[in-house]
Amino acid sequence: MNENKILRPTTIIIFGATGDLAKRKLFPAFYNLYIDGRMPKGFNILALGRAENTDEDFKSYIKENLEHFSRKKLTQEDWAGFQAHITYFRHQLDQDSSYTDLQKKLKDFDTIYGTRANRLFYLSIGPNFISTISNHIKKSELASDPKKDRIIIEKPFGHDKQSAIELNQLLSETFEEEQIYRIDHYLGKETVQNILAFRFGNSIFEPLWDHKHIESVQITVAEEVGVETRGSFYEQTGALRDMIQNHLLQILCMVAMEPPATLESGEIRDRKVDVLKSIRRIPADKVDHYAVRGQYGKNTINGFDAKGYRQENGIAPDSNTETFAAVKFYLDNERWQGVPFYVRTGKKMKEKHSYITIQFKPLPNSTFSDTQHHLAANRLVINIQPLMDIRLQFMAKKPGLTLSLEPVEMIFDYFVCQEDTPEAYETLLLDALMGDLTLFMRSDQVEEAWDVVKTIQEAWENNKDASFPNYKAGSWGPDESSTLVERQGDKWW
Ligand code: BG6
Numbered sequence: 001m002n003e004n005k006i007l008r009p010t011t012i013i014i015f016g017a018t019g020d021l022a023k024r025k026l027f028p029a030f031y032n033l034y035i036d037g038r039m040p041k042g043f044n045i046l047a048l049g050r051a052e053n054t055d056e057d058f059k060s061y062i063k064e065n066l067e068h069f070s071r072k073k074l075t076q077e078d079w080a081g082f083q084a085h086i087t088y089f090r091h092q093l094d095q096d097s098s099y100t101d102l103q104k105k106l107k108d109f110d111t112i113y114g115t116r117a118n119r120l121f122y123l124s125i126g127p128n129f130i131s132t133i134s135n136h137i138k139k140s141e142l143a144s145d146p147k148k149d150r151i152i153i154e155k156p157f158g159h160d161k162q163s164a165i166e167l168n169q170l171l172s173e174t175f176e177e178e179q180i181y182r183i184d185h186y187l188g189k190e191t192v193q194n195i196l197a198f199r200f201g202n203s204i205f206e207p208l209w210d211h212k213h214i215e216s217v218q219i220t221v222a223e224e225v226g227v228e229t230r231g232s233f234y235e236q237t238g239a240l241r242d243m244i245q246n247h248l249l250q251i252l253c254m255v256a257m258e259p260p261a262t263l264e265s266g267e268i269r270d271r272k273v274d275v276l277k278s279i280r281r282i283p284a285d286k287v288d289h290y291a292v293r294g295q296y297g298k299n300t301i302n303g304f305d306a307k308g309y310r311q312e313n314g315i316a317p318d319s320n321t322e323t324f325a326a327v328k329f330y331l332d333n334e335r336w337q338g339v340p341f342y343v344r345t346g347k348k349m350k351e352k353h354s355y356i357t358i359q360f361k362p363l364p365n366s367t368f369s370d371t372q373h374h375l376a377a378n379r380l381v382i383n384i385q386p387l388m389d390i391r392l393q394f395m396a397k398k399p400g401l402t403l404s405l406e407p408v409e410m411i412f413d414y415f416v417c418q419e420d421t422p423e424a425y426e427t428l429l430l431d432a433l434m435g436d437l438t439l440f441m442r443s444d445q446v447e448e449a450w451d452v453v454k455t456i457q458e459a460w461e462n463n464k465d466a467s468f469p470n471y472k473a474g475s476w477g478p479d480e481s482s483t484l485v486e487r488q489g490d491k492w493w
Helices: 020-035 055-069 076-083 096-113 127-139 161-172 190-200 231-235 238-256 265-278 284-290 424-434 443-462 479-486
Strands: 010-015 043-049 086-090 118-123 149-153 180-182 214-222 291-294 299-301 304-306 324-329 341-346 353-360 379-385 389-397 405-413
Touching (some): 020 055, 020 076, 020 424, 043 055, 043 096, 086 096, 118 127, 180 443, 190 238, 238 265, 238 341, 238 353, 324 443, 324 479, 341 479
Parallel strands (some): 010 043, 010 118
Antiparallel strands (some): 299 304, 324 341, 389 405
């Protein structure tokens, strides 16, 4: 959402700076923004960690990781400039004195800038530390200026509706809502942001964007990887909480929302909340009808043994955690009445592919509705990753002397326009530096999204699935996932 804007001096305080997210995403994003000249003129990154590290040790660790994870190549010159803005700061999350020292450090920076700088706190830590940090920030008055100080919170934001309400309540004791940036990195993806431009910047699609013309909508986020090193986290989370409650529902909101009157962040977020509110809640006794869960089992993929979920590190041998989830939602509003929205996500699937399919209705009657012409209804595919394109499928005459029709595709490919697009974290961090909340989740959005999945969550927690593992690593998920869409004559595209 960002446009070029002069940014005030800012100190970025990263809690958990020695963790995985910081090395893979945060430092690379700041480095790329720095190269692009998008960081504030005066900025410092204060990297907080428990370990006793020298500045030099920490910087060489960051440098090494930038070699692997930065979008742009690391050069001596850029690194020399960037590293001068990093300071390692030993910090104990639960000690008062650590926050007194932090306050002093922040004031030292302010003296150098010659002004009380903005402060951007990034909580790249486990959810159970949020309250400790937030309370200390309050007590030490580190974020005392609501106009200048912001906090970014990573997902998972709570683990169910009640805990999200409590977390929102806790944060509201220290921060105003405008200071809280709840991150969902899918909203920073170029292709997801483009949904807004595509829908509301063109006159040809919006008139067709409703139940009169659209048969169904499908959203797939398939991952090829398994749980990797995150077994203990994932065991408590599962696909519904890890992906559907946030990433997939956010994409659904982008597809289904009403046109916002302006691009103002409050307006856009209001329209998204409207969508979440209109999603029909699945009755507790109908969960099996509308939702499917799966867990991957071992398999041999291309001659290699692939572990099953229960064989991964940190996973119970009889685990009931789902690594796949598919749900059929309906929206009770004028635009979408009767249109199924199918969403599915899974780990260890056949391939990494995230995409949205808008399936249009078949023609009610056509010049070509005879048996020799097999008319495929129009379909629009928005590929989110790794392909990044938009494809419109329509019927055309097959070149030749006879009049026969075939489906063809019209493709808009991002990579043809620009080979290299910013990473989601670059977009989101820049927005946070600028104070633009549009792509971040408001408290009511998060709570509403938890409410949408509540009955599924409870049913799955209370009833073990005896069929686990029920799909093979390297497949498209359990058979029941196909049944979910086939019942209505659909299939996963
Ligand atoms: C994270 C989930 O939010 O998103 C991970 O916790 C998942 O389990 C990841 O792998 C997927 O993100 P991306 O950008 O790689 O599609």
